[in-house]
Amino acid sequence: RNFTAETNLTVITEDGGFFTFDVHYAENPAVSTLNLTVQEPQPESMKKPAAAGYPQPTAPASEGRVLLREVGREKPATVKRMLSDIYRQNRTDVKGIRAKKYGIEVEVLGIYVFNDVIYIHTCISNDTNISFEVDARRFIVADRKLAKRTAQQQTSLEILRVCNDPAVVRGHQRQRTVFALPKLTIPDDKVLLLEIVEKNGARHQTVEIPAGELLDAKLL
Template identity: 35%
Template sequence: MKKLLILAAGLALSLRGFSQNEPVKSFPDKQVVRPYRVEVTFTKTVHILFPAAVTYVDLGSTDLIAGKADGAENVVRIKAAVRNFSGETNFSVITADGCFYSFNATYSAEPGQLNIEMEDWLHKDPYSDFANDRMYIRLDELGNETPLVVNRIMHTIYERNAREIRTVGSKHFGVQAWLKGVYIHNDLMFLHTSFRNFTRVPFDIDFIRFRIADKNVAKRTALQETFIKPVRVYNELARIGAKKTVRSVYAFGKITIPDDKVLVMEIYESNGGRHQSFRIENPELVNARFVDELKIK
């Protein structure tokens, strides 16, 4: 029995020595989210502006207090909760477009930067090396695709600017709206639209909406319709200037409709009556082009 105890003790010591001498694994650079450095203080507030609405803020310690600015979904205000805290702490932010931001915070009586605007790398140039190095959160609404992939698709459709469809649109009151193309990638569908204002009066957009409605509605029959919202918009519009042409790309979850239904796009003018609408029928949707054909990187 004594021999067994001695052998067990020896084995335990040898295993402990093995674990201590075993090399420690480190993460490769591409798997590490490198933090931004921010100085905070007790008597002043630092405001950080993000390209999209903030959905999550986590603080590394009670040395910090933070929250979204009142009435502004994309602004985080942060300051020191105690004077002259020592060392370094951190905080993290996730935005609605799926981007993840990491910050290291240190105390400074006079921070060098009180108002910071984060670069919109996701939309500015989704093919840049910087965008490749960022971390993104996978969102259910994007069909398990990363925000970077979705934005690359929309960016490519927009820059390519092809007119695949020529028969769907409307033109009234000197304003024209039309559908240029429909594309599909896995469980996401993309609509490329264009708007042109032939008049000298700007068209201020009140809202744009999409609904699935009956193709033919008989008199005295209740209208059956369902409103759907895009999960992403590339180049979202607020105004169509005088004599201007503008375009947008809308991303939706996969859309399928029976032959007796249509997808209706409606564009309403703010404080005006030059509203536009057009109907997209089932053949345009089921014959959507594969995004792979666009050679997305």
């Protein structure tokens, strides 16, 4: 109300969609919800008429997409698609990278790369009768000889995106997760650690991913 002048609105969605709108006040707007997806232009015959005196808001395909800073030079929509494809295909391309104690096993199933993003496919298995609540997941670059003995000389990595991030792994169940990380290589005297911390518990898990496994990441 009392909004007489025209203004504009810019929206950037999580998957990198970029949209601009001319905004007018309407007491009873013809459109109250918009699906912000990049769509192909519609023929004029298929477009709904605008409310009298007010242009209909649209999300034109020409707006395109932007690259969000937290995923580097990769398009967020591409990262999301890669995560989903890895999870859906559920392949095991890496063997022998695992940790198991207290009846909880964490295993790396695959390491992949596409453009400037590393994708790590993991699985948590709970062989006990007690649910495993996940408090935190983190990736750390650490000195190989000191990885299990000290927190010194460690560098945390930002997780860009996650596909399937369960808060709880029930007893005798397993859950898979795919992580997207910034492109990285590490020297032979360091390892990449995946740490999974149990909430209100002590069954924390640490998996060591050798430097060579990152160099051998499978190209998507």
